[in-house]
Amino acid sequence: MNELPGDLLFTKDHEWLRREEDGSVTIGITDHAQGALGDLVYVELPEVGQDIEEGGEMAVVESVKAASDVYAPMGGNIVAVNEVLADDPENINSDAYGDGWIVRMRPAGGIDESALMSPDEYQEFIDNLDD
Amino acid sequence: MGSKTPLFNKHHEAGARIVDFGGWDMPLHYGSQKEEHHAVRRYAGVFDVSHMTIVDLSGERATEFLQYLVANDVAKLKEYGKALYTCMLNTDGGVIDDLIIYFMSDTDYRLIVNAATRDKDLAWIRNQAGPYYVAVAERAELAMVAVQGPNARELAAPCIGAEYRKAALALKPFNGLRAGDMFVARTGYTGEDGWEICMPAAEAPVVWDRLLAAGVAPCGLGARDTLRLEAAMNLYGTDMDETISPLEAGLNWTVAWEPENRDFIGRTALAALRNSAGVQRFVGLLLEDRGVLRNQQKVIVEGVGEGVITSGGYSPTIGKSIALARVPSGDYDRAVVDVRGKLLNVRVVKTPFVRNGQIRINLWEKHDE
Numbered sequence: 001m002n003e004l005p006g007d008l009l010f011t012k013d014h015e016w017l018r019r020e021e022d023g024s025v026t027i028g029i030t031d032h033a034q035g036a037l038g039d040l041v042y043v044e045l046p047e048v049g050q051d052i053e054e055g056g057e058m059a060v061v062e063s064v065k066a067a068s069d070v071y072a073p074m075g076g077n078i079v080a081v082n083e084v085l086a087d088d089p090e091n092i093n094s095d096a097y098g099d100g101w102i103v104r105m106r107p108a109g110g111i112d113e114s115a116l117m118s119p120d121e122y123q124e125f126i127d128n129l130d131d
Numbered sequence: 132m133g134s135k136t137p138l139f140n141k142h143h144e145a146g147a148r149i150v151d152f153g154g155w156d157m158p159l160h161y162g163s164q165k166e167e168h169h170a171v172r173r174y175a176g177v178f179d180v181s182h183m184t185i186v187d188l189s190g191e192r193a194t195e196f197l198q199y200l201v202a203n204d205v206a207k208l209k210e211y212g213k214a215l216y217t218c219m220l221n222t223d224g225g226v227i228d229d230l231i232i233y234f235m236s237d238t239d240y241r242l243i244v245n246a247a248t249r250d251k252d253l254a255w256i257r258n259q260a261g262p263y264y265v266a267v268a269e270r271a272e273l274a275m276v277a278v279q280g281p282n283a284r285e286l287a288a289p290c291i292g293a294e295y296r297k298a299a300l301a302l303k304p305f306n307g308l309r310a311g312d313m314f315v316a317r318t319g320y321t322g323e324d325g326w327e328i329c330m331p332a333a334e335a336p337v338v339w340d341r342l343l344a345a346g347v348a349p350c351g352l353g354a355r356d357t358l359r360l361e362a363a364m365n366l367y368g369t370d371m372d373e374t375i376s377p378l379e380a381g382l383n384w385t386v387a388w389e390p391e392n393r394d395f396i397g398r399t400a401l402a403a404l405r406n407s408a409g410v411q412r413f414v415g416l417l418l419e420d421r422g423v424l425r426n427q428q429k430v431i432v433e434g435v436g437e438g439v440i441t442s443g444g445y446s447p448t449i450g451k452s453i454a455l456a457r458v459p460s461g462d463y464d465r466a467v468v469d470v471r472g473k474l475l476n477v478r479v480v481k482t483p484f485v486r487n488g489q490i491r492i493n494l495w496e497k498h499d500e
Contacts, residue, residue, distance in 0.1 A: 038160060039163055039165040041165075041423060042421065042422060042452075044422070062423040062445075064164045064165065065159075066425075067425065086421070
């Protein structure tokens with residue numbers, strides 16, 4: 001298992017978040033999530049400028065196996081989407097925390113860190129899942 | 132914990148992701164389903180299909196029994212080792228299972244039926260066999276692998292006993308032969324050339340290792356499913372089941388109506404359906420919009436009616452989503468599918484989508500039509 005990048009926060013839905021310097025947050029799905037989904041074949045992205053509520057459907061990732069919703073970990077406005085995924089969804093498989101990023105969002109309010117996990121906490125979380 | 136095939140430890144060694152399939156712990160993939168799919172289309176891959184149920188039938192009246200048991204006619208089988216694909220129907224004409232029957236002699240046949248339907252199949256066959264005094268023997272001690280792809284036979288040939296190798300390589304499609312304690316058939320479920328090999332369980336890990344050493348890719352159930360979908364080969368339980376007849380599942384070609392006086396189980400119901408108007412079609416769909424078609428999504432044909440996707444997914448060879456669907460009768464070549472609340476455009480296409488490494492459908496509509 002690869003080490004989880006130290007600057008990320010994680011959700012129970014197997015999403016990762018990175019706070020950017022400009023106040024926006026980059027969001028993707030974790031390496032564990034892509035492994036469980038299998039080869040990704042299609043990613044449906046939101047529109048730039050779109051407002052999404054916390055818990056709202058933000059993107060859909062579809063693998064050879066199944067379709068999976070990606071929910072917004074916080075409410076906010078979409079400031080960028082990873083357009084490259086339209087043609088290369090497998091970037092999520094090969095580089096979930098880098099080239100496989102999905103959206104960048106400007107949070108409407110603060111980020112509730114108590115609901116998020118540190119890399120160590122997330123590692124423990126997935127280690128304790130029934131695989 | 133499910134049942135394990137004799138190759139379970141080999142799957143583990145090869146890094147398989149194991150899933151439950153009909154009560155069996157089977158490999159879904161060994162890292163990348165797409166790469167395994169391409170390996171079979173372009174070179175060679177091997178699948179563990181030991182979970183499938185092998186049943187040997189023997190008796191003086193075995194031929195007569197099978198002519199009654201299944202919808203295709205085993206009288207077509209006259210040469211040793213010849214194979215027949217058929218459905219086994221209930222009296223309503225619904226499909227209990229689909230199977231392959233190999234002719235060994237007119238008193239000996241080998242049946243290969245699905246894993247998930249094993250119990251009901253054996254019960255049904257035994258129940259029907261009684262009056263014919265046909266012995267029904269499950270061969271649970273045998274393992275089975277499918278070696279598939281344009282280079283599969285050549286790479287697998289060294290696994291066959293030297294004295295049988297030439298004959299095995301000379302097998303025509305849909306023919307098999309005994310090779311010592313192995314049974315080798317030029318059959319498969321991928322749309323590629325290759326063999327399916329039955330053998331004693333103890334030999335399977337040895338054959339597996341030899342194939343992998345020869346460069347054959349280990350392939351899981353995931354790739355098996357996308358390969359068979361591209362080849363438009365039906366999957367029992369999704370494309371047809373006990374409530375669906377072969378006529379509504381694109382399997383008309385497996386029903387032998389001649390001779391007219393052959394009474395097979397389900398014939399009466401099937402004949403009534405055949406003569407009724409509006410029997411649903413079973414077609415291939417190509418998604419023109421972006422997205423992925425999935426099983427059970429609704430197909431809407433404007434002005435005609437609605438149908439359902441029975442097998443949908445992503446085609447790694449084509450790079451688009453394809454599906455098999457049961458749709459209303461009528462002459463049309465376009466429809467829409469409700470994909471997670473969005474109506475996406477599909478084109479009705481002639482199957483198979485892919486065969487022997489080649490895309491067989493027109494990816495772009497001809498404008499001069």
